[in-house]
Amino acid sequence: MSISKKYLTNRVTGELGQASAIYFPSTLDEVKSIVEMIHQNKQQLITIGGHTGLSGATFPDNNQVLMSLEKLNRIISLDTETLTLTVEAGVTIAQIAEFLSDTPFFYAPDPGSKAASIGGNAATNAGGMRAVKYGVTRDNIRAMRVLLADGQAMQVGSINRKDSSGYDLKDVFIGSEGTLGVITELDLKIQPKPRYQREILLGFDDLTQLSPNIFTILSSGLVPATLEFFERDSIAYSERGLQLTFPDIDGQAFLLITLDGNVAEQLDVEIAYLKTLSPYALVLIDDVTRQTMWQLRGAIVSSVEQESLQEPLDVVVPVNKIAPTIIELKALAVAEGLSAVFFGHAGDGNIHANIIKGNLSDDEWEVKLSHYLDQLYALIAKVGGKPSAEHGIGILKKPYFEKYIAKAELSTMKAIKKALDPENLLNPGKIFDL
Numbered sequence: 500m501s502i503s504k505k506y507l508t509n510r511v512t513g514e515l516g517q518a519s520a521i522y523f524p525s526t527l528d529e530v531k532s533i534v535e536m537i538h539q540n541k542q543q544l545i546t547i548g549g550h551t552g553l554s555g556a557t558f559p560d561n562n563q564v565l566m567s568l569e570k571l572n573r574i575i576s577l578d579t580e581t582l583t584l585t586v587e588a589g590v591t592i593a594q595i596a597e598f599l600s601d602t603p604f605f606y607a608p609d610p611g612s613k614a615a616s617i618g619g620n621a622a623t624n625a626g627g628m629r630a631v632k633y634g635v636t637r638d639n640i641r642a643m644r645v646l647l648a649d650g651q652a653m654q655v656g657s658i659n660r661k662d663s664s665g666y667d668l669k670d671v672f673i674g675s676e677g678t679l680g681v682i683t684e685l686d687l688k689i690q691p692k693p694r695y696q697r698e699i700l701l702g703f704d705d706l707t708q709l710s711p712n713i714f715t716i717l718s719s720g721l722v723p724a725t726l727e728f729f730e731r732d733s734i735a736y737s738e739r740g741l742q743l744t745f746p747d748i749d750g751q752a753f754l755l756i757t758l759d760g761n762v763a764e765q766l767d768v769e770i771a772y773l774k775t776l777s778p779y780a781l782v783l784i785d786d787v788t789r790q791t792m793w794q795l796r797g798a799i800v801s802s803v804e805q806e807s808l809q810e811p812l813d814v815v816v817p818v819n820k821i822a823p824t825i826i827e828l829k830a831l832a833v834a835e836g837l838s839a840v841f842f843g844h845a846g847d848g849n850i851h852a853n854i855i856k857g858n859l860s861d862d863e864w865e866v867k868l869s870h871y872l873d874q875l876y877a878l879i880a881k882v883g884g885k886p887s888a889e890h891g892i893g894i895l896k897k898p899y900f901e902k903y904i905a906k907a908e909l910s911t912m913k914a915i916k917k918a919l920d921p922e923n924l925l926n927p928g929k930i931f932d933l
Contacts, residue, residue, distance in 0.1 A: 506547060506565055509558045511811065511895060518545075518559040525570040527587075527644075527683055533566055534681055535650035537924060545926050546677045548619025549591055551612040553811045554893025556623070556676045556929050563927075568618055571683065574598050581658050583641055584687045588618025595687070604689040607633030610889070611797060618682045624674035626889035628725045628796075631846025632759075635889065637673040639688045645672055645680040648920040658686055671915065676891050677926040679919045693759035696724075697766045698789055702750020702779030706730070709752055710822040712776050713845045716756070717818065721769055725757040726846035727796055728821070733840035733853075737795040740802025745795060746788060749779040754845060755796060799842055800853060808856040810868055810895075814879045815888035818848040824882055825850060828875060835871045849888040876903065892930045901931050 507516045519542070524530045537544045543563040550557065550567075559565060571589035577598075578585070584606065586595065593613040595606050609627040610620060619625075621643065626635040633639070642656035656662075656669030672679055703709060709728055716726065730752050734745050756773060758766050774780040783789045803809050816824050825841045828850075832839040838855040854871065856864045876886055876899035886892065892900045901909065913933060916923075923933055 502565070505550065506557075506567065507559060509555050510550075511553055511555060511809075513808065514558070516559040517562045518565045519562050521565040521567065523567050523570050527571070530566070530568070530571065530681065530683055531646060531650050531652065534646045534648070537564055538649045538922075541922065541924070543924050543927050544681075546618075546622075546681050548589065548616030548622065549612065549614050551615040552619065552623065552890065552893065553813070553895075554623075554676075554887070554891045555895045556891050556893035556926070558894060560894065560928065566681075568616065568683075571618075572616075575684070577602070577604075577689075578658075579604070581641075582689050582691075583658050584689050585684065586617055586687060587684055588616060588621075588682045590617050591615065592617065592620070599689065603692055605692050606639065606687055606689050608636050608639050611800065617685055617687070621673050621682050621685060622676050623889065623891035626844065626847070626849060628727060628844060629757075630844060630849075630889075631726050632722050632724045633690070637670055640669065640673065640685055641688050642686040643669060643672060643682055644684040645682050647680050648922065648924050652683075653680075656686070674891070676893065676929050678916060678929055679925065681925070693724075694761045695763045695766055696757060696759045697770050698755070698757050698783040698792075699770055699773050700746060700748060700781045700783060700792065701754045701756065701773065701777040702748045702781075703752045703754075703777060704750060706752045706822045706826055708822075709754065709845065710819055712754065713821065714819055715776065716754075716773070717846065719772070721758070721772070723756050723846060724759045725755065726844070727755040727842070728845040729753055729755070729796065729799065729842035730840070733799050733842045734795055736802040736806065736840065737798040740805050741794055741798050743791050743795055746781055746783075746792060748781045750777075755792065796842075799840065800851070803840065803853045803855060806855075808864070810854040810872075811890075812850075812852040812854065812875070813843075813888045813890040814850050814852065814875070814884055814886060816848045816850065816879060816882050816884035818846070820882045820884070821845060821848055821850060824878065824884070827878060828852060831874050831878070832871060835867050835874075837867055837871055844888075847888070848884070872899065879903075894929055897929070897931060 547557045547567040568589040571587045575585040609629045610625040843851040880903040
């Protein structure tokens with residue numbers, strides 16, 4: 500069986516893996532048959548969504564069987580009474596947005612890749628730019644249908660608004676990166692679209708001014724729909740990659756803020772307040788400027804990829820530690836002779852760091868990157884952070900995850916894995932080793 504390199508390649512490192520077979524089921528019955536066959540033959544299975552992941556979670560490193568759910572892509576139903584959208588796992592974020600575009604509802608999570616599948620988003624508990632107000636993927640899933648390692652079907656969660664009936668198995672499967680079961684269908688929480696939206700760009704002279712202003716905003720009573728941060732050097736990659744121009748505003752570090760709601764006058768009052776926080780403030784009034792700004796913000800990772808091999812990271816720290824952590828990480832990168840850009844979701848402490856190979860030789864890159872990552876993850880643990888906010892652990896972050904997680908926590912996770920997949924057939928070697 501010929502397998503496209505797309506499914507064999509670690510899109511972060513470029514490494515080419517090996518798989519014994521690949522399947523493209525288009526129905527739930529076909530998925531179930533494949534899982535049952537894998538179990539019967541004692542093979543190992545990696546389930547693939549949109550193949551947009553950045554942690555190597557779907558990389559075949561030991562001749563595993565691959566199963567892509569890209570053809571399991573039907574939107575099944577919209578229940579406007581319970582505000583529930585039922586979809587198959589291969590449906591993409593772009594499909595969901597398009598389907599809801601002519602309705603008064605929206606699905607709140609807004610991850611960077613709109614080609615990502617909803618099943619993949621659930622498997623990594625993806626976040627995105629609107630998480631500060633609307634939560635991450637797990638906050639927007641009511642229920643899921645999953646297949647266990649032996650092919651047994653099970654529903655986890657329900658469309659009820661409250662549930663104190665035993666363990667919350669839904670949240671066990673969300674973020675499990677395909678190691679506990681195969682997600683096949685999801686009941687998503689949708690919400691009424693806000694009537695009004697306002698956006699503002701605040702500029703600051705340097706990173707040190709970000710943390711106090713982030714705290715001021717979050718403690719003011721405002722609930723931003725987005726609260727993004729980036730520096731001018733990171734946006735420069737997007738400007739080159741998209742051939743677009745950043746708005747005319749002073750500053751080296753920026754907060755991009757969206758407010759939404761149903762009372763326009765209240766949003767105007769809140770925008771006026773935000774303008775007082777910086778001498779450099781630009782309200783994004785026209786559609787072209789808004790679209791350009793979000794295109795530039797959304798294209799940082801892909802624009803860096805156009806210029807160089809990179810290591811994309813998604814650490815998370817307490818919100819009051821964002822700027823001090825970035826300043827220290829930048830100093831460590833300079834000391835190591837590495838280039839890096841930093842940006843992310845200020846409202847929830849999610850720092851995206853892109854470590855750039857540039858003109859380094861392969862050997863230099865490997866040594867310098869390894870040494871830098873050792874220091875980076877040690878610092879993240881020291882300030883109370885975690886190695887992944889929304890991309891997942893996969894294989895790329897596994898050594899650091901295993902090093903800094905509490906022993907009792909890791910042993911509990913391993914016990915869950917052994918209980919649900921005793922023969923270690925589902926995505927083995929990802930997140931941690933048994």
